[in-house]
Amino acid sequence: MLDFFTIFSKGGIVLWCFQGAGVTESFTGPVNALIRSVILQERSGNNSYTHEALSLKYKLDNEFELVFVVGFQKILTLTYVDKLINDVQLHFRDRYKNELDIKGSLKLLNSNFEFEDDFSMLLREAEDSSKARSPASMRTFNESLKSQKTVKSMIETKGGDKIKEQGGKKNKNAKKEAEPVKVDPGKTTSASQKPVENGSQGLTPEEVMQKNREEFFRKRMGGNVEKPSKSPKPQKPKEKQRRVWDMGGSKAEDLDYSHPNDNGTQKAGYQGPDAHIESGMQLNPMKGDLLSVDYEYSEEEDVGEEEEEEEEEQERMEITNTKRVPKKGGGFGGMFGMLKGLVGAKSLSREDMEPVLDKMRDHLIAKNVAAEISTQLCDSVAKKLEGKVMGTFTTVASTVKQALQESLVQILQPKRRVDILRDVLDARSQRRPFIVTFCGVNGVGKSTNLAKISFWLIENGFTVLIAACDTFRAGAVEQLRTHQRRLNSLHPPEQHGGRPMVQLYEKGYGKDAAGIAMEAIAYARNQAFDVVLVDTAGRMQDNAPLMTALAKLIAVNMPDLVLFVGEALVGNEAVDQLVKFNQALADHSMSDKPRLIDGIVLTKFDTIDDKVGAAISMTYITGQPIVFVGTGQTYNDLRSLNARAVVSALMKA
Amino acid sequence: MEEEKEDGTGSPFGPYLESLRRELENQDPRFTIALVVALAVVVITCVFLKYFLTSKTVRTAVLLVGLCDAGKTLLFARLLSGKFKRTQTSITDSSAPYKAKSDKASTWTLIDLPGHDSLRSQYMEKFKSTARAIVFVVDSAIFQKEVRDVAEFLYFLLTDAVISRNVPTVLVACNKQDITMAKSAKLIQQQLEKEMNTLRMTRSAALSSQDGSVGGSVFLGKKGKDFEFSQLPMKVEFLECSARGNKGEDGDANIESLEKSLARL
Numbered sequence: 001m002l003d004f005f006t007i008f009s010k011g012g013i014v015l016w017c018f019q020g021a022g023v024t025e026s027f028t029g030p031v032n033a034l035i036r037s038v039i040l041q042e043r044s045g046n047n048s049y050t051h052e053a054l055s056l057k058y059k060l061d062n063e064f065e066l067v068f069v070v071g072f073q074k075i076l077t078l079t080y081v082d083k084l085i086n087d088v089q090l091h092f093r094d095r096y097k098n099e100l101d102i103k104g105s106l107k108l109l110n111s112n113f114e115f116e117d118d119f120s121m122l123l124r125e126a127e128d129s130s131k132a133r134s135p136a137s138m139r140t141f142n143e144s145l146k147s148q149k150t151v152k153s154m155i156e157t158k159g160g161d162k163i164k165e166q167g168g169k170k171n172k173n174a175k176k177e178a179e180p181v182k183v184d185p186g187k188t189t190s191a192s193q194k195p196v197e198n199g200s201q202g203l204t205p206e207e208v209m210q211k212n213r214e215e216f217f218r219k220r221m222g223g224n225v226e227k228p229s230k231s232p233k234p235q236k237p238k239e240k241q242r243r244v245w246d247m248g249g250s251k252a253e254d255l256d257y258s259h260p261n262d263n264g265t266q267k268a269g270y271q272g273p274d275a276h277i278e279s280g281m282q283l284n285p286m287k288g289d290l291l292s293v294d295y296e297y298s299e300e301e302d303v304g305e306e307e308e309e310e311e312e313e314q315e316r317m318e319i320t321n322t323k324r325v326p327k328k329g330g331g332f333g334g335m336f337g338m339l340k341g342l343v344g345a346k347s348l349s350r351e352d353m354e355p356v357l358d359k360m361r362d363h364l365i366a367k368n369v370a371a372e373i374s375t376q377l378c379d380s381v382a383k384k385l386e387g388k389v390m391g392t393f394t395t396v397a398s399t400v401k402q403a404l405q406e407s408l409v410q411i412l413q414p415k416r417r418v419d420i421l422r423d424v425l426d427a428r429s430q431r432r433p434f435i436v437t438f439c440g441v442n443g444v445g446k447s448t449n450l451a452k453i454s455f456w457l458i459e460n461g462f463t464v465l466i467a468a469c470d471t472f473r474a475g476a477v478e479q480l481r482t483h484q485r486r487l488n489s490l491h492p493p494e495q496h497g498g499r500p501m502v503q504l505y506e507k508g509y510g511k512d513a514a515g516i517a518m519e520a521i522a523y524a525r526n527q528a529f530d531v532v533l534v535d536t537a538g539r540m541q542d543n544a545p546l547m548t549a550l551a552k553l554i555a556v557n558m559p560d561l562v563l564f565v566g567e568a569l570v571g572n573e574a575v576d577q578l579v580k581f582n583q584a585l586a587d588h589s590m591s592d593k594p595r596l597i598d599g600i601v602l603t604k605f606d607t608i609d610d611k612v613g614a615a616i617s618m619t620y621i622t623g624q625p626i627v628f629v630g631t632g633q634t635y636n637d638l639r640s641l642n643a644r645a646v647v648s649a650l651m652k653a
Numbered sequence: 654m655e656e657e658k659e660d661g662t663g664s665p666f667g668p669y670l671e672s673l674r675r676e677l678e679n680q681d682p683r684f685t686i687a688l689v690v691a692l693a694v695v696v697i698t699c700v701f702l703k704y705f706l707t708s709k710t711v712r713t714a715v716l717l718v719g720l721c722d723a724g725k726t727l728l729f730a731r732l733l734s735g736k737f738k739r740t741q742t743s744i745t746d747s748s749a750p751y752k753a754k755s756d757k758a759s760t761w762t763l764i765d766l767p768g769h770d771s772l773r774s775q776y777m778e779k780f781k782s783t784a785r786a787i788v789f790v791v792d793s794a795i796f797q798k799e800v801r802d803v804a805e806f807l808y809f810l811l812t813d814a815v816i817s818r819n820v821p822t823v824l825v826a827c828n829k830q831d832i833t834m835a836k837s838a839k840l841i842q843q844q845l846e847k848e849m850n851t852l853r854m855t856r857s858a859a860l861s862s863q864d865g866s867v868g869g870s871v872f873l874g875k876k877g878k879d880f881e882f883s884q885l886p887m888k889v890e891f892l893e894c895s896a897r898g899n900k901g902e903d904g905d906a907n908i909e910s911l912e913k914s915l916a917r918l
Contacts, residue, residue: 006741012767410775414770419801419855
């Protein structure tokens with residue numbers, strides 16, 4: 001059933017592998033994909049991954065630096081896989097402890113791991129255990145309770161309502177014994193103990209007694225509503241009875257909450273058009289001080305607040321209790337325990353790491369990393385460190401911090417750095433313009449950073465065409481024209497062979513952005529511009545028609561670089577923005593390889609001191625690098641990202 | 654009185670020295686011994702500290718670096734054990750002591766670093782100061798598509814401050830020569846030189862980092878002339894090898910040239 005099972009070291013050498021019968025493809029591809037997309041991108045929170053037709057499950061062994069991966073067809077649902085992996089891991093470790101223990105890879109290379117027999121035994125055990133818990137087979141008709149009821153009992157008579165209910169009740173009680181039913185004890189005991197034969201028409205004296213008992217209990221319990229029986233009831237008596245609500249009053253006056261107090265504040269705005277005041281309402285003249293908030297509302301609010309406060313206090317108590325417990329465990333024994341924790345080889349367990357990870361997660365959230373991403377990051381770090389043996393004189397906190405720091409640096413450098421100048425030179429040699437598109441929500445700094453980037457490009461000797469595809473916002477075109485004029489005055493055409501370095505392609509307001517972009521690119525190709533910068537209108541990520549329009553612009557024009565502009569001040573919103581933008585781009589493109597966001601521009605970086613978490617959120621979600629960092633509003637305020645500086649600012653207390 | 658007169662004409666520290674001498678003479682000899690021992694300990698500690706702080710880390714490592722899927726881990730396995738091993742993408746480094754086959758070669762540590770983009774830089778940071786030689790493994794079969802990435806990595810390697818200071822030997826191993834489409838070492842060298850020529854211009858124009866540090870401060874080669882590897886202060890050698898070997902999984906690898914170069918270190 002399994003396609004393959006591999007055990008390999010974290011350094012990359014495959015120690016043992018097993019390929020299922022009839023499987024010919026090599027598993028190297030899928031396993032590499034698993035490593036690259038899950039483990040290296042710190043998404044190892046959940047331990048399964050799908051790659052084309054295969055579903056992969058994996059487990060990391062951090063003590064001996066091994067990875068166990070099992071792969072099977074996606075359409076199969078094998079329940080024994082988790083157990084199998086755990087068993088194999090324990091078995092393998094026990095058996096090869098000596099070879100694996102030594103530092104250095106020579107032993108790994110030279111030893112031969114003959115694990116086939118053990119593996120087949122474990123596989124057989126796992127398969128058997130899963131078969132043992134087969135799903136419950138359906139009962140045959142003879143076994144069911146329905147066969148034990150007589151036909152007569154199911155005939156509807158005048159009092160048939162009650163008989164049917166009883167039968168239904170008995171069946172329900174027999175079948176649903178596991179369900180928690182907050183029913184009075186009398187009902188269940190009497191119903192289950194009663195013999196199944198339900199014989200004659202009419203009610204037997206016991207049934208009458210039982211019925212009366214029910215009525216009694218029902219009245220005692222009050223709002224204890226009986227479960228609606230699933231069998232269809234016979235016709236109810238003819239007239240429809242008026243429904244009586246328990247909590248509701250019976251008079252209309254009870255519903256009139258209008259009070260002389262609050263009418264004045266609400267009605268004041270509407271006085272203008274009709275000064276006609278209804279008789280029922282009284283207006284309070286607003287003389288003197290403003291009255292406080294309405295008594296009833298304030299009472300409810302107070303009660304609500306009190307309840308909330310109580311809950312918070314309870315939570316706080318619980319938290320302090322759990323915090324106090326480990327401290328209480330200290331004392332004299334704890335002193336030596338602390339020293340013991342410092343020296344000697346100790347392997348990390350989840351419980352040891354929990355408090356440190358919680359603190360780290362809160363710290364990250366305080367530094368403006370999105371909440372779900374902090375959680376996922378901490379989970380992934382926990383997975384990476386579980387079972388790892390710490391060296392001497394290292395505390396749990398320092399190990400966890402170190403691991404977190406490494407994973408943060410890893411996240412901030414996802415791919416090869418985007419070297420725009422190199423790519424522009426490439427495009428120039430192919431005689432086509434290099435097209436960059438800027439997209440993002442409203443007010444993040446697209447146009448400002450577009451101007452900064454064009455300044456940088458013309459400083460390096462490239463000619464730039466700005467395409468004004470923001471045809472919605474008032475003043476967008478004029479803003480770009482002002483930038484163009486300023487940039488041209490800084491780099492006058494006389495210095496560069498009589499040709500203006502920056503030109504603006506605009507068609508006014510209200511036109512279709514995708515069409516303008518296409519014309520601008522054709523113009524740039526004719527006039528041999530090096531770079532085309534396309535400025536789009538800001539749009540909210542859940543505005544479907546605008547997202548469709550953006551996706552169309554990108555799909556039709558096929559830019560070389562799609563940059564998402566995001567501000568560093570954004571918090572949890574970053575996750576939503578990026579996910580929805582990527583989703584829209586993927587959904588609305590016609591080809592099967594849609595153009596997604598290729599890079600991120602992080603703007604307004606000078607406004608945050610060290611709360612640099614937005615950088616992490618954005619790169620984690622998309623897996624794309626941060627290409628530019630905007631640090632101000634003049635042309636010189638454009639930087640590239642320094643991952644180490646950002647991470648040290650993030651980890652600083 | 655006479656003593657006081659004499660002291661008055663002597664140095665200003667006279668009275669203090671006199672009192673000190675008198676104190677020492679009055680005390681037990683143990684005090685003097687203790688004082689001498691304490692002074693000696695202080696002096697020795699100072700000497701040791703100076704020695705440890707300024708001692709250079711001994712460079713005995715040979716690093717195997719390269720892009721992802723270049724064949725570093727297999728090369729590592731072949732050099733150490735000669736056997737073929739299946740490999741996956743490395744997540745951490747592997748290290749082992751290595752002794753070349755020739756007689757007068759010394760042992761050093763062979764370290765295989767992961768090639769994945771996100772891990773590359775932090776492992777380089779960790780190991781670059783101990784590098785005595787760097788084996789840069791290149792996938793010769795798909796070199797044409799990866800030219801820019803290879804050149805960028807090599808550029809960062811060569812312009813790194815620590816590496817340009819220590820000047821380790823750089824061996825560019827053009828791996829996967831058993832595939833028919835593999836490019837020769839000479840061709841790879843020419844292409845890399847062209848690419849590095851462009852790169853050094855674009856990289857020096859790159860944006861500075863947000864905290865002000867400017868990347869790419871070292872300018873490779875000579876200005877005004879086209880870039881060539883011979884212009885570099887470190888020795889850069891190109892050679893061909895094949896970790897998989899011509900006869901498939903069971904045959905030997907074709908790594909004699911690599912072993913010979915390693916033996917010459």
